[in-house]
Amino acid sequence: MxxxxxxxxxxxxxxxxxxxxxxxxxxxxxxxxxxxxxxxxxxxxxxxxxxxxxxxxxxxADRRELIRQVTVSVMARTADQAEAARAEEPDAFQALRRFVHAAADERIGALCPLLSDGVERDHPDQVAARERLASAIEALMTAARDTGQLRTDIDVGDLLVALTQLTRPLPGWGSRSTEAGEGCCLDFDRFVHRHLQLYLDGLMTPARSELAGSAATLEDLRRGL
Known part of the structure:
Protein backbone atom coordinates (compact mmCIF):
# COMPACT_ATOMS: atom_id res chain seq x y z
CA MET A 1 0.00 0.00 0.00
CA ALA A 61 4.27 33.06 10.95
CA ASP A 62 2.15 36.17 10.42
CA ARG A 63 -1.16 37.90 11.15
CA ARG A 64 -2.99 35.97 8.43
CA GLU A 65 -2.10 32.62 9.99
CA LEU A 66 -3.10 33.78 13.46
CA ILE A 67 -6.46 35.11 12.25
CA ARG A 68 -7.10 31.86 10.39
CA GLN A 69 -6.45 29.84 13.52
CA VAL A 70 -8.72 32.10 15.57
CA THR A 71 -11.60 31.70 13.11
CA VAL A 72 -11.02 27.93 12.91
CA SER A 73 -11.03 27.76 16.71
CA VAL A 74 -14.27 29.73 16.98
CA MET A 75 -15.99 27.60 14.34
CA ALA A 76 -14.84 24.43 16.12
CA ARG A 77 -16.11 25.67 19.49
CA THR A 78 -19.41 26.70 17.90
CA ALA A 79 -19.78 23.30 16.23
CA ASP A 80 -19.11 21.69 19.62
CA GLN A 81 -21.99 23.74 21.03
CA ALA A 82 -24.33 22.66 18.22
CA GLU A 83 -23.47 18.98 18.62
CA ALA A 84 -23.79 19.12 22.41
CA ALA A 85 -27.17 20.87 22.22
CA ARG A 86 -28.53 18.26 19.81
CA ALA A 87 -27.23 15.38 21.94
CA GLU A 88 -28.32 16.71 25.33
CA GLU A 89 -31.63 18.53 24.77
CA PRO A 90 -34.72 16.29 24.50
CA ASP A 91 -36.68 19.05 22.74
CA ALA A 92 -35.44 19.77 19.19
CA PHE A 93 -36.36 23.45 19.15
CA GLN A 94 -34.90 24.00 22.60
CA ALA A 95 -31.66 22.52 21.25
CA LEU A 96 -31.74 25.10 18.45
CA ARG A 97 -32.38 27.89 20.95
CA ARG A 98 -29.51 26.74 23.15
CA PHE A 99 -27.15 26.65 20.20
CA VAL A 100 -28.06 30.12 18.93
CA HIS A 101 -27.44 31.74 22.31
CA ALA A 102 -24.18 29.81 22.73
CA ALA A 103 -23.03 30.92 19.27
CA ALA A 104 -23.74 34.53 20.25
CA ASP A 105 -21.47 34.11 23.27
CA GLU A 106 -18.70 32.99 20.91
CA ARG A 107 -18.90 36.48 19.28
CA ILE A 108 -19.24 35.07 15.80
CA GLY A 109 -20.89 38.26 14.57
CA ALA A 110 -17.85 40.32 15.49
CA LEU A 111 -15.46 37.75 14.03
CA CYS A 112 -17.25 37.27 10.70
CA PRO A 113 -15.62 40.35 9.09
CA LEU A 114 -12.26 38.66 9.64
CA LEU A 115 -13.29 35.93 7.20
CA SER A 116 -13.25 38.47 4.37
CA ASP A 117 -10.22 40.43 5.55
CA GLY A 118 -7.24 38.35 4.53
CA VAL A 119 -8.25 34.86 5.63
CA GLU A 120 -7.64 32.05 3.15
CA ARG A 121 -11.20 30.80 2.80
CA ASP A 122 -10.07 27.75 0.81
CA HIS A 123 -7.42 26.67 3.29
CA PRO A 124 -8.11 23.01 4.25
CA ASP A 125 -8.44 23.85 7.96
CA GLN A 126 -10.91 26.61 7.16
CA VAL A 127 -12.96 24.43 4.83
CA ALA A 128 -13.10 21.52 7.28
CA ALA A 129 -14.18 23.73 10.20
CA ARG A 130 -16.79 25.51 8.07
CA GLU A 131 -18.27 22.27 6.74
CA ARG A 132 -18.41 20.69 10.21
CA LEU A 133 -20.24 23.74 11.59
CA ALA A 134 -22.66 23.83 8.66
CA SER A 135 -23.47 20.14 9.08
CA ALA A 136 -24.06 20.55 12.81
CA ILE A 137 -26.44 23.48 12.26
CA GLU A 138 -28.27 21.63 9.48
CA ALA A 139 -28.79 18.68 11.82
CA LEU A 140 -30.27 20.95 14.49
CA MET A 141 -32.62 22.63 12.04
CA THR A 142 -33.67 19.36 10.43
CA ALA A 143 -34.56 17.89 13.82
CA ALA A 144 -36.61 20.96 14.77
CA ARG A 145 -38.34 20.93 11.38
CA ASP A 146 -39.09 17.19 11.59
CA THR A 147 -40.85 17.68 14.93
CA GLY A 148 -43.07 20.36 13.40
CA GLN A 149 -41.64 23.20 15.50
CA LEU A 150 -39.51 25.03 12.92
CA ARG A 151 -41.16 26.77 9.98
CA THR A 152 -40.36 25.20 6.64
CA ASP A 153 -39.63 28.32 4.59
CA ILE A 154 -36.17 29.05 6.01
CA ASP A 155 -32.77 27.43 5.54
CA VAL A 156 -29.38 27.40 7.23
CA GLY A 157 -28.31 30.56 5.44
CA ASP A 158 -31.24 32.49 6.95
CA LEU A 159 -30.18 31.48 10.44
CA LEU A 160 -26.50 32.29 9.89
CA VAL A 161 -27.21 35.71 8.36
CA ALA A 162 -29.53 36.67 11.23
CA LEU A 163 -27.13 35.33 13.85
CA THR A 164 -24.27 37.31 12.32
CA GLN A 165 -26.24 40.53 12.08
CA LEU A 166 -27.78 40.33 15.54
CA THR A 167 -24.49 39.57 17.29
CA ARG A 168 -22.29 42.12 15.53
CA PRO A 169 -21.47 45.02 17.89
CA LEU A 170 -22.72 48.46 16.99
CA PRO A 171 -20.03 50.95 15.84
CA GLY A 172 -17.94 51.91 18.84
CA TRP A 173 -19.31 49.06 20.96
CA GLY A 174 -16.70 46.35 21.33
CA SER A 175 -16.60 43.43 23.71
CA ARG A 176 -15.44 45.92 26.32
CA SER A 177 -15.95 49.66 26.47
CA THR A 178 -13.05 51.68 27.81
CA GLU A 179 -15.13 54.87 27.91
CA ALA A 180 -18.48 53.69 29.21
CA GLY A 181 -17.14 51.01 31.53
CA GLU A 182 -17.95 47.35 31.99
CA GLY A 183 -21.68 48.05 32.23
CA CYS A 184 -21.75 48.90 28.52
CA CYS A 185 -20.52 45.45 27.63
CA LEU A 186 -23.12 43.77 29.83
CA ASP A 187 -25.95 45.89 28.41
CA PHE A 188 -24.97 45.05 24.85
CA ASP A 189 -24.86 41.33 25.65
CA ARG A 190 -28.30 41.55 27.24
CA PHE A 191 -29.75 43.21 24.16
CA VAL A 192 -28.20 40.58 21.89
CA HIS A 193 -29.85 37.70 23.73
CA ARG A 194 -33.20 39.52 23.93
CA HIS A 195 -33.19 40.13 20.18
CA LEU A 196 -32.12 36.58 19.44
CA GLN A 197 -35.02 35.33 21.56
CA LEU A 198 -37.45 37.44 19.52
CA TYR A 199 -35.94 36.11 16.30
CA LEU A 200 -36.18 32.50 17.48
CA ASP A 201 -39.82 32.97 18.43
CA GLY A 202 -40.39 34.08 14.84
CA LEU A 203 -38.96 30.80 13.54
CA MET A 204 -41.56 28.69 15.28
CA THR A 205 -44.66 27.24 13.67
CA PRO A 206 -47.30 28.17 12.92
CA ALA A 207 -45.81 30.98 10.86
CA ARG A 208 -47.47 34.36 11.41
CA SER A 209 -46.70 35.66 7.91
CA GLU A 210 -45.35 34.68 4.51
CA LEU A 211 -41.70 35.52 3.96
CA ALA A 212 -40.63 37.52 0.92
CA GLY A 213 -38.20 35.89 -1.52
CA SER A 214 -36.68 32.46 -1.06
CA ALA A 215 -34.78 30.80 1.75
CA ALA A 216 -31.05 31.55 1.98
CA THR A 217 -29.01 28.38 1.61
CA LEU A 218 -25.38 27.65 2.37
CA GLU A 219 -24.68 27.82 -1.33
CA ASP A 220 -26.10 31.34 -1.41
CA LEU A 221 -23.71 32.35 1.36
CA ARG A 222 -20.75 30.77 -0.41
CA ARG A 223 -21.61 32.73 -3.55
CA GLY A 224 -21.90 35.90 -1.52
CA LEU A 225 -25.71 36.00 -1.77
Whole structure:
Protein backbone atom coordinates (compact mmCIF):
# COMPACT_ATOMS: atom_id res chain seq x y z
CA MET A 1 0.00 0.00 0.00
CA UNK A 2 1.37 3.41 -0.95
CA UNK A 3 2.26 5.68 1.91
CA UNK A 4 0.15 8.81 2.05
CA UNK A 5 1.87 12.19 1.91
CA UNK A 6 0.34 13.08 5.27
CA UNK A 7 1.91 9.95 6.75
CA UNK A 8 5.35 10.82 5.36
CA UNK A 9 5.13 14.37 6.72
CA UNK A 10 3.29 14.21 10.02
CA UNK A 11 2.64 17.46 11.89
CA UNK A 12 5.01 17.72 14.85
CA UNK A 13 3.26 17.26 18.16
CA UNK A 14 3.67 20.22 20.49
CA UNK A 15 5.00 19.81 24.01
CA UNK A 16 2.38 20.35 26.70
CA UNK A 17 3.70 23.81 27.63
CA UNK A 18 3.92 24.86 23.97
CA UNK A 19 0.37 23.63 23.36
CA UNK A 20 -0.88 25.63 26.34
CA UNK A 21 0.89 28.76 25.08
CA UNK A 22 -0.67 28.31 21.65
CA UNK A 23 -4.14 28.05 23.17
CA UNK A 24 -3.48 31.13 25.31
CA UNK A 25 -2.46 33.09 22.21
CA UNK A 26 -5.56 32.02 20.26
CA UNK A 27 -7.86 32.85 23.18
CA UNK A 28 -6.24 36.26 23.70
CA UNK A 29 -6.27 37.01 19.97
CA UNK A 30 -9.98 36.15 19.80
CA UNK A 31 -10.75 38.68 22.54
CA UNK A 32 -8.58 41.41 21.08
CA UNK A 33 -9.78 40.90 17.50
CA UNK A 34 -13.39 41.18 18.66
CA UNK A 35 -12.62 44.39 20.52
CA UNK A 36 -10.31 46.14 18.06
CA UNK A 37 -10.52 44.43 14.67
CA UNK A 38 -7.99 42.75 12.42
CA UNK A 39 -5.35 45.49 12.62
CA UNK A 40 -4.63 45.06 16.31
CA UNK A 41 -0.94 44.76 17.09
CA UNK A 42 0.83 41.59 18.14
CA UNK A 43 2.05 43.58 21.16
CA UNK A 44 -1.51 43.86 22.46
CA UNK A 45 -2.22 40.18 21.81
CA UNK A 46 1.00 39.19 23.60
CA UNK A 47 0.15 41.47 26.53
CA UNK A 48 -3.34 39.97 26.82
CA UNK A 49 -1.93 36.44 26.66
CA UNK A 50 0.78 37.22 29.20
CA UNK A 51 3.50 36.12 26.77
CA UNK A 52 6.28 37.73 24.78
CA UNK A 53 6.07 38.65 21.10
CA UNK A 54 8.69 36.04 20.27
CA UNK A 55 6.40 33.30 21.56
CA UNK A 56 3.65 34.42 19.18
CA UNK A 57 6.00 34.41 16.20
CA UNK A 58 7.22 30.93 17.12
CA UNK A 59 3.67 29.65 16.74
CA UNK A 60 2.31 31.87 13.95
CA ALA A 61 4.27 33.06 10.95
CA ASP A 62 2.15 36.17 10.42
CA ARG A 63 -1.16 37.90 11.15
CA ARG A 64 -2.99 35.97 8.43
CA GLU A 65 -2.10 32.62 9.99
CA LEU A 66 -3.10 33.78 13.46
CA ILE A 67 -6.46 35.11 12.25
CA ARG A 68 -7.10 31.86 10.39
CA GLN A 69 -6.45 29.84 13.52
CA VAL A 70 -8.72 32.10 15.57
CA THR A 71 -11.60 31.70 13.11
CA VAL A 72 -11.02 27.93 12.91
CA SER A 73 -11.03 27.76 16.71
CA VAL A 74 -14.27 29.73 16.98
CA MET A 75 -15.99 27.60 14.34
CA ALA A 76 -14.84 24.43 16.12
CA ARG A 77 -16.11 25.67 19.49
CA THR A 78 -19.41 26.70 17.90
CA ALA A 79 -19.78 23.30 16.23
CA ASP A 80 -19.11 21.69 19.62
CA GLN A 81 -21.99 23.74 21.03
CA ALA A 82 -24.33 22.66 18.22
CA GLU A 83 -23.47 18.98 18.62
CA ALA A 84 -23.79 19.12 22.41
CA ALA A 85 -27.17 20.87 22.22
CA ARG A 86 -28.53 18.26 19.81
CA ALA A 87 -27.23 15.38 21.94
CA GLU A 88 -28.32 16.71 25.33
CA GLU A 89 -31.63 18.53 24.77
CA PRO A 90 -34.72 16.29 24.50
CA ASP A 91 -36.68 19.05 22.74
CA ALA A 92 -35.44 19.77 19.19
CA PHE A 93 -36.36 23.45 19.15
CA GLN A 94 -34.90 24.00 22.60
CA ALA A 95 -31.66 22.52 21.25
CA LEU A 96 -31.74 25.10 18.45
CA ARG A 97 -32.38 27.89 20.95
CA ARG A 98 -29.51 26.74 23.15
CA PHE A 99 -27.15 26.65 20.20
CA VAL A 100 -28.06 30.12 18.93
CA HIS A 101 -27.44 31.74 22.31
CA ALA A 102 -24.18 29.81 22.73
CA ALA A 103 -23.03 30.92 19.27
CA ALA A 104 -23.74 34.53 20.25
CA ASP A 105 -21.47 34.11 23.27
CA GLU A 106 -18.70 32.99 20.91
CA ARG A 107 -18.90 36.48 19.28
CA ILE A 108 -19.24 35.07 15.80
CA GLY A 109 -20.89 38.26 14.57
CA ALA A 110 -17.85 40.32 15.49
CA LEU A 111 -15.46 37.75 14.03
CA CYS A 112 -17.25 37.27 10.70
CA PRO A 113 -15.62 40.35 9.09
CA LEU A 114 -12.26 38.66 9.64
CA LEU A 115 -13.29 35.93 7.20
CA SER A 116 -13.25 38.47 4.37
CA ASP A 117 -10.22 40.43 5.55
CA GLY A 118 -7.24 38.35 4.53
CA VAL A 119 -8.25 34.86 5.63
CA GLU A 120 -7.64 32.05 3.15
CA ARG A 121 -11.20 30.80 2.80
CA ASP A 122 -10.07 27.75 0.81
CA HIS A 123 -7.42 26.67 3.29
CA PRO A 124 -8.11 23.01 4.25
CA ASP A 125 -8.44 23.85 7.96
CA GLN A 126 -10.91 26.61 7.16
CA VAL A 127 -12.96 24.43 4.83
CA ALA A 128 -13.10 21.52 7.28
CA ALA A 129 -14.18 23.73 10.20
CA ARG A 130 -16.79 25.51 8.07
CA GLU A 131 -18.27 22.27 6.74
CA ARG A 132 -18.41 20.69 10.21
CA LEU A 133 -20.24 23.74 11.59
CA ALA A 134 -22.66 23.83 8.66
CA SER A 135 -23.47 20.14 9.08
CA ALA A 136 -24.06 20.55 12.81
CA ILE A 137 -26.44 23.48 12.26
CA GLU A 138 -28.27 21.63 9.48
CA ALA A 139 -28.79 18.68 11.82
CA LEU A 140 -30.27 20.95 14.49
CA MET A 141 -32.62 22.63 12.04
CA THR A 142 -33.67 19.36 10.43
CA ALA A 143 -34.56 17.89 13.82
CA ALA A 144 -36.61 20.96 14.77
CA ARG A 145 -38.34 20.93 11.38
CA ASP A 146 -39.09 17.19 11.59
CA THR A 147 -40.85 17.68 14.93
CA GLY A 148 -43.07 20.36 13.40
CA GLN A 149 -41.64 23.20 15.50
CA LEU A 150 -39.51 25.03 12.92
CA ARG A 151 -41.16 26.77 9.98
CA THR A 152 -40.36 25.20 6.64
CA ASP A 153 -39.63 28.32 4.59
CA ILE A 154 -36.17 29.05 6.01
CA ASP A 155 -32.77 27.43 5.54
CA VAL A 156 -29.38 27.40 7.23
CA GLY A 157 -28.31 30.56 5.44
CA ASP A 158 -31.24 32.49 6.95
CA LEU A 159 -30.18 31.48 10.44
CA LEU A 160 -26.50 32.29 9.89
CA VAL A 161 -27.21 35.71 8.36
CA ALA A 162 -29.53 36.67 11.23
CA LEU A 163 -27.13 35.33 13.85
CA THR A 164 -24.27 37.31 12.32
CA GLN A 165 -26.24 40.53 12.08
CA LEU A 166 -27.78 40.33 15.54
CA THR A 167 -24.49 39.57 17.29
CA ARG A 168 -22.29 42.12 15.53
CA PRO A 169 -21.47 45.02 17.89
CA LEU A 170 -22.72 48.46 16.99
CA PRO A 171 -20.03 50.95 15.84
CA GLY A 172 -17.94 51.91 18.84
CA TRP A 173 -19.31 49.06 20.96
CA GLY A 174 -16.70 46.35 21.33
CA SER A 175 -16.60 43.43 23.71
CA ARG A 176 -15.44 45.92 26.32
CA SER A 177 -15.95 49.66 26.47
CA THR A 178 -13.05 51.68 27.81
CA GLU A 179 -15.13 54.87 27.91
CA ALA A 180 -18.48 53.69 29.21
CA GLY A 181 -17.14 51.01 31.53
CA GLU A 182 -17.95 47.35 31.99
CA GLY A 183 -21.68 48.05 32.23
CA CYS A 184 -21.75 48.90 28.52
CA CYS A 185 -20.52 45.45 27.63
CA LEU A 186 -23.12 43.77 29.83
CA ASP A 187 -25.95 45.89 28.41
CA PHE A 188 -24.97 45.05 24.85
CA ASP A 189 -24.86 41.33 25.65
CA ARG A 190 -28.30 41.55 27.24
CA PHE A 191 -29.75 43.21 24.16
CA VAL A 192 -28.20 40.58 21.89
CA HIS A 193 -29.85 37.70 23.73
CA ARG A 194 -33.20 39.52 23.93
CA HIS A 195 -33.19 40.13 20.18
CA LEU A 196 -32.12 36.58 19.44
CA GLN A 197 -35.02 35.33 21.56
CA LEU A 198 -37.45 37.44 19.52
CA TYR A 199 -35.94 36.11 16.30
CA LEU A 200 -36.18 32.50 17.48
CA ASP A 201 -39.82 32.97 18.43
CA GLY A 202 -40.39 34.08 14.84
CA LEU A 203 -38.96 30.80 13.54
CA MET A 204 -41.56 28.69 15.28
CA THR A 205 -44.66 27.24 13.67
CA PRO A 206 -47.30 28.17 12.92
CA ALA A 207 -45.81 30.98 10.86
CA ARG A 208 -47.47 34.36 11.41
CA SER A 209 -46.70 35.66 7.91
CA GLU A 210 -45.35 34.68 4.51
CA LEU A 211 -41.70 35.52 3.96
CA ALA A 212 -40.63 37.52 0.92
CA GLY A 213 -38.20 35.89 -1.52
CA SER A 214 -36.68 32.46 -1.06
CA ALA A 215 -34.78 30.80 1.75
CA ALA A 216 -31.05 31.55 1.98
CA THR A 217 -29.01 28.38 1.61
CA LEU A 218 -25.38 27.65 2.37
CA GLU A 219 -24.68 27.82 -1.33
CA ASP A 220 -26.10 31.34 -1.41
CA LEU A 221 -23.71 32.35 1.36
CA ARG A 222 -20.75 30.77 -0.41
CA ARG A 223 -21.61 32.73 -3.55
CA GLY A 224 -21.90 35.90 -1.52
CA LEU A 225 -25.71 36.00 -1.77
Missing amino acids: ATRIADRNPQPKLRADAARNRERIIAAAREVLVEHGAEVSFDEIARRAGLGNATIYRHF
